[in-house]
Amino acid sequence: xxxxxxxxxxxxxxxxxxxxxxxxxxxxxxxxxxxxxxxxxxxxxxxxxxxxxxxxxxxxxxxxxxxxxxxxxxxxxxxxxxxxxxxxxxxxxxxxxxxxxxxxxxxxxxxxxxxxxxxxxxxxxxxxxxxxxxxxxxxxxxxxxxxxxxxxxxxxxxxxxxxxxxxxxxxxxxxxxxxxxxxxxxxxxxxxxxxxxxxxxxxxxxxxxxxxxxxxxxxxxxxxxxxxxxxxxxxxxxxxxxxxxxxxxxxxxxxxxxxxxxxxxxxxxxxxxxxxxxxxxxxxxxxxxxxxxxxxx
Ligand SMILES: *[C@@H]1O[C@H](CO)[C@@H](O)[C@H](O)[C@H]1NC(C)=O
Ligand SMILES: *[C@@H]1O[C@H](CO)[C@@H](O)[C@H](O)[C@H]1NC(C)=O
Ligand SMILES: *[C@@H]1O[C@H](CO)[C@@H](O)[C@H](O)[C@H]1NC(C)=O
Numbered sequence: 001x002x003x004x005x006x007x008x009x010x011x012x013x014x015x016x017x018x019x020x021x022x023x024x025x026x027x028x029x030x031x032x033x034x035x036x037x038x039x040x041x042x043x044x045x046x047x048x049x050x051x052x053x054x055x056x057x058x059x060x061x062x063x064x065x066x067x068x069x070x071x072x073x074x075x076x077x078x079x080x081x082x083x084x085x086x087x088x089x090x091x092x093x094x095x096x097x098x099x100x101x102x103x104x105x106x107x108x109x110x111x112x113x114x115x116x117x118x119x120x121x122x123x124x125x126x127x128x129x130x131x132x133x134x135x136x137x138x139x140x141x142x143x144x145x146x147x148x149x150x151x152x153x154x155x156x157x158x159x160x161x162x163x164x165x166x167x168x169x170x171x172x173x174x175x176x177x178x179x180x181x182x183x184x185x186x187x188x189x190x191x192x193x194x195x196x197x198x199x200x201x202x203x204x205x206x207x208x209x210x211x212x213x214x215x216x217x218x219x220x221x222x223x224x225x226x227x228x229x230x231x232x233x234x235x236x237x238x239x240x241x242x243x244x245x246x247x248x249x250x251x252x253x254x255x256x257x258x259x260x261x262x263x264x265x266x267x268x269x270x271x272x273x274x275x276x277x278x279x280x281x282x283x284x285x286x287x288x289x290x291x292x293x294x295x296x297x
Contacts, residue, residue, distance in 0.1 A: 077226035
């Protein structure tokens with residue numbers, strides 16, 4: 001066997017110390033999150049690369065990467081966004097309602113993200129959500145001055161990017177009043193998501209404004225408005241760790257092999273015509289090295 005010499009041991013220990021240092025420093029939450037995000041981004045890019053190379057000959061490029069409900073891929077950066085933790089989809093079906101103060105509008109809003117904010121939509125009185133086709137799909141509402149609930153749009157589970165802006169649109173809510181038509185105009189809502197890593201809560205929804213009591217606009221500040229990993233949360237970091245370990249092992253053994261080969265060659269050169277550059281010589285050399293080591297035992 002080839003025994004590793006001093007410089008090799010030194011090199012290997014330096015690599016090990018670096019690895020340990022890397023792991024220890026990655027306990028720092030922020031750094032860890034950043035490393036993870038970067039790793040996940042790389043993984044994700046690799047996956048989409050695989051997918052696109054598979055489907056490169058298909059005509060409909062955009063439709064073939066169809067993300068799960070309430071998730072979206074930014075077509076500009078290829079980053080993955082997951083809004084599921086803000087609604088029932090990411091909370092085992094538990095209803096999650098977000099409240100937004102209406103200020104000058106005079107009404108407060110209750111909004112669900114990708115799922116309804118209503119706990120028991122079917123047991124509501126008839127007068128609530130009049131004209132709405134399915135009360136289970138109300139995405140947001142307010143209670144008007146007469147005490148009746150009005151839908152500001154039915155849920156959608158397909159967030160999308162408008163340029164750099166991540167938006168979710170709810171349409172087909174309660175009928176807009178005050179319009180001289182057949183009542184076909186329905187309330188609708190735009191939720192605009194803003195990435196906020198400093199926020200203490202999961203999300204904070206602010207009412208921005210409404211037009212003609214018919215369309216409503218909200219801003220949602222949340223960490224889930226920031227790009228994340230598709231799925232493999234912890235796998236990526238494990239793979240990086242394994243890769244570093246593999247490198248360390250390769251350096252350890254590869255270095256030991258080259259070092260002993262080099263040492264042995266130096267010794268041989270004075271007594272014989274040694275072709276140090278040829279590959280067969282290297283293999284022969286290895287055999288001889290191990291033979292010699294055996295003799296010593
Ligand atoms: C591709 O998209 C077009 C519209 O963009 C649609 O008409 C067509 O049916 C789609 N083809 C397939 C195979 O999905
Ligand atoms: C809206 O909520 C605020 C507190 O968040 C409360 O003071 C106010 O009375 C509420 N308005 C209505 C119309 O319920
Ligand atoms: C209403 O929506 C819910 C949830 O999407 C669905 O399960 C239910 O079948 C719908 N009801 C009707 C009458 O369409």
